[in-house]
Amino acid sequence: MIQAPAHIPREVDCLVLGGGITGAGVARDAAIRGLSVLLVDSHDFASGTSHLTSKLVHGGLRYLEYGQFRMVLEGVSERNRLLNLIAPNLVRPLKFIIPLEEHDLKRWLLATSALQLYDLMGLYDGGRRSRTLNEAALAEACPALRSFPSALAFWDAQTNDARLVLATLRTAVEAGATILNYAGLQAASFDGRAWNVHLYDEDAGVTFALRARSIVNATGPWTPLTAELLSEPPKPLMWVKGTHIVLDRLAGFGDDAIVIRSLRDRRPLWVVPWESRLLLGTTESLYEGNLRRVRAEADEVADLFSSFADAFPGLHARPHHVRMSFAGVRPIIQQEGALDSALSRHHEIDADAACRVITISGGKLTTFRRMAEQAVDQVVTMLALPPINRRTRQRLRGEALWPGLVRGGRGDLHHQLAHEARSAEVNEDTISHLIRHYGVNAAGIVARMFRDRSSAEPLVEGLPFTLAEMEYLCRTESVRHLEDLVRRRTPLYFLADLEDGRVLRRIVEHIAPLRVWDAGERDRQVGRVLDDLAADLSAVRGFQQQAAGVTRAIGAGASAAAVPAASAAAS
Numbered sequence: 001m002i003q004a005p006a007h008i009p010r011e012v013d014c015l016v017l018g019g020g021i022t023g024a025g026v027a028r029d030a031a032i033r034g035l036s037v038l039l040v041d042s043h044d045f046a047s048g049t050s051h052l053t054s055k056l057v058h059g060g061l062r063y064l065e066y067g068q069f070r071m072v073l074e075g076v077s078e079r080n081r082l083l084n085l086i087a088p089n090l091v092r093p094l095k096f097i098i099p100l101e102e103h104d105l106k107r108w109l110l111a112t113s114a115l116q117l118y119d120l121m122g123l124y125d126g127g128r129r130s131r132t133l134n135e136a137a138l139a140e141a142c143p144a145l146r147s148f149p150s151a152l153a154f155w156d157a158q159t160n161d162a163r164l165v166l167a168t169l170r171t172a173v174e175a176g177a178t179i180l181n182y183a184g185l186q187a188a189s190f191d192g193r194a195w196n197v198h199l200y201d202e203d204a205g206v207t208f209a210l211r212a213r214s215i216v217n218a219t220g221p222w223t224p225l226t227a228e229l230l231s232e233p234p235k236p237l238m239w240v241k242g243t244h245i246v247l248d249r250l251a252g253f254g255d256d257a258i259v260i261r262s263l264r265d266r267r268p269l270w271v272v273p274w275e276s277r278l279l280l281g282t283t284e285s286l287y288e289g290n291l292r293r294v295r296a297e298a299d300e301v302a303d304l305f306s307s308f309a310d311a312f313p314g315l316h317a318r319p320h321h322v323r324m325s326f327a328g329v330r331p332i333i334q335q336e337g338a339l340d341s342a343l344s345r346h347h348e349i350d351a352d353a354a355c356r357v358i359t360i361s362g363g364k365l366t367t368f369r370r371m372a373e374q375a376v377d378q379v380v381t382m383l384a385l386p387p388i389n390r391r392t393r394q395r396l397r398g399e400a401l402w403p404g405l406v407r408g409g410r411g412d413l414h415h416q417l418a419h420e421a422r423s424a425e426v427n428e429d430t431i432s433h434l435i436r437h438y439g440v441n442a443a444g445i446v447a448r449m450f451r452d453r454s455s456a457e458p459l460v461e462g463l464p465f466t467l468a469e470m471e472y473l474c475r476t477e478s479v480r481h482l483e484d485l486v487r488r489r490t491p492l493y494f495l496a497d498l499e500d501g502r503v504l505r506r507i508v509e510h511i512a513p514l515r516v517w518d519a520g521e522r523d524r525q526v527g528r529v530l531d532d533l534a535a536d537l538s539a540v541r542g543f544q545q546q547a548a549g550v551t552r553a554i555g556a557g558a559s560a561a562a563v564p565a566a567s568a569a570a571s
């Protein structure tokens with residue numbers, strides 16, 4: 001359970017700044033090893049990059065091409081650990097298909113060798129092996145795809161990024177960590193023995209003072225800004241923006257992820273089945289704006305859509321099939337070279353022993369456990385703690401986010417819950433969704449559905465979210481705002497059509513008594529989400545209008561050369 005703590009500890013071994021996947025991993029690792037831990041996030045948990053990813057848990061096959069063998073091996077090992085030990089229901093195997101454009105024996109041999117190496121690095125996990133597909137086999141696997149002479153098929157995995165953060169935080173809390181969202185760092189000074197820290201909770205209007213024997217800066221893209229607050233030299237980072245679009249799951253697209261090429265710059269794009277939609281991304285560009293307002297642009301949406309429409313003529317994709325767009329910023333350690341896939345996603349951990357600050361930079365969602373382990377090793381050394389932690393460190397390697405689930409077995413739990421849920425007339429999709437996302441805790445939501453049958457009905461047709469789930473999250477996961485609930489505790493914001501406000505209002509009315517929101521506050525909460533939605537949708541609407549304009553212009557006889565990127569989209 002993640003709840004606003006009744007009191008904030010006056011003194012801790014480790015203050016973790018940042019409640020994205022990196023900070024959550026550190027809090028989990030440090031708490032299980034027996035350290036006293038406080039984690040704070042200046043906004044909501046997972047409100048940074050960690051809820052705006054491609055949702056993949058992967059080794060990064062393409063980095064083999066650039067000789068980054070160690071990084072790929074680390075990613076593949078962490079993928080397997082998450083799949084098999086740590087979060088077997090939140091992280092699921094996903095097959096990827098990469099179509100090859102031409103018959104080039106040398107490239108084909110290189111690609112198949114890379115796949116064999118990738119399989120070997122993953123020790124043929126679960127017996128899943130990569131293979132090659134000829135033209136006919138590819139056409140059978142993806143009939144809607146344009147024809148390619150051959151393809152490669154291999155396995156990685158997919159997750160719900162924000163829920164992975166929240167599940168990790170829950171484990172940290174169960175191990176004794178205190179965690180707090182919407183608490184910013186107001187002032188911090190080091191007195192030679194510990195940090196004297198003042199934190200400010202903006203919603204509650206309260207300031208907290210505490211002493212921290214060490215600080216871990218895990219603030220992702222904000223790392224250099226946080227370093228300034230701690231008077232630490234900022235790490236040189238590049239901010240690289242990546243944009244995704246969310247599309248209708250068009251009939252004819254199967255269950256595998258397909259890698260296509262951007263028409264604009266030939267970079268690889270991933271088309272991934274995501275819940276009831278398709279997720280397609282990403283574009284990549286340097287970013288310098290406000291880190292809280294990273295948004296897609298209409299031309300990025302057009303680029304992604306036209307690449308998709310070109311690759312899948314059999315899907316007959318139209319601009320109105322684009323439902324949403326979102327963009328996140330990746331903090332990449334500054335390096336020479338072009339802005340392309342070759343830029344390394346490796347992480348670095350810097351320890352300032354004199355001031356007892358650990359700074360984590362770069363990295364991936366996939367490798368959070370490994371990054372946390374390395375960072376906490378440094379904290380333990382820095383604080384000269386006894387080697388408590390040899391054993392717990394070993395245990396952590398396979399410490400499940402839902403221990404009961406792993407021990408009892410997914411099948412058993414599913415069977416038992418499904419039986420209960422069916423008697424509460426809960427539909428099958430909702431049952432699977434609850435087990436996947438909440439493991440053993442799904443029982444708490446089903447119990448609510450028993451008490452109030454109407455709370456078991458899907459909020460939006462075709463999606464598994466219910467009022468019972470929203471209520472459960474409000475009670476157990478420190479939800480401060482409606483936005484927390486619909487953007488991060490669940491991905492409703494990205495998947496459903498919420499623009500008319502009806503669903504948002506139903507949720508607000510249901511949870512208002514728990515949050516003690518009066519009528520004015522309920523309006524403000526809904527209004528805030530609608531404003532955000534309008535801003536996030538403006539790129540999609542801009543693209544759709546541009547495409548409609550092109551269609552009209554072509555209809556009226558204008559030259560297609562006179563109109564920009566949207567022409568491909570309109571055709």
Ligand SMILES: Cc1cc2nc3c(=O)[nH]c(=O)nc-3n(C[C@H](O)[C@H](O)[C@H](O)COP(=O)(O)OP(=O)(O)OC[C@H]3O[C@@H](n4cnc5c(N)ncnc54)[C@H](O)[C@@H]3O)c2cc1C
Nearest residue numbers: 018020021022042048049050053054056220242364365366
């Ligand atoms: C477009 C895109 C797609 C990606 N796809 C994948 C993928 O598919 N798979 C994968 O493995 N990786 C992926 N990544 C990389 C991955 O998302 C990041 O490495 C990871 O999410 C970074 O997590 P973080 O916790 O370090 O940062 P964030 O998630 O950004 O968290 C930082 C947190 O710090 C908080 N904060 C800021 N300042 C302060 C302060 N002063 N005090 C307290 N808190 C503060 C913020 O509110 C935020 O919650 C992707 C990245 C991008 C940009």
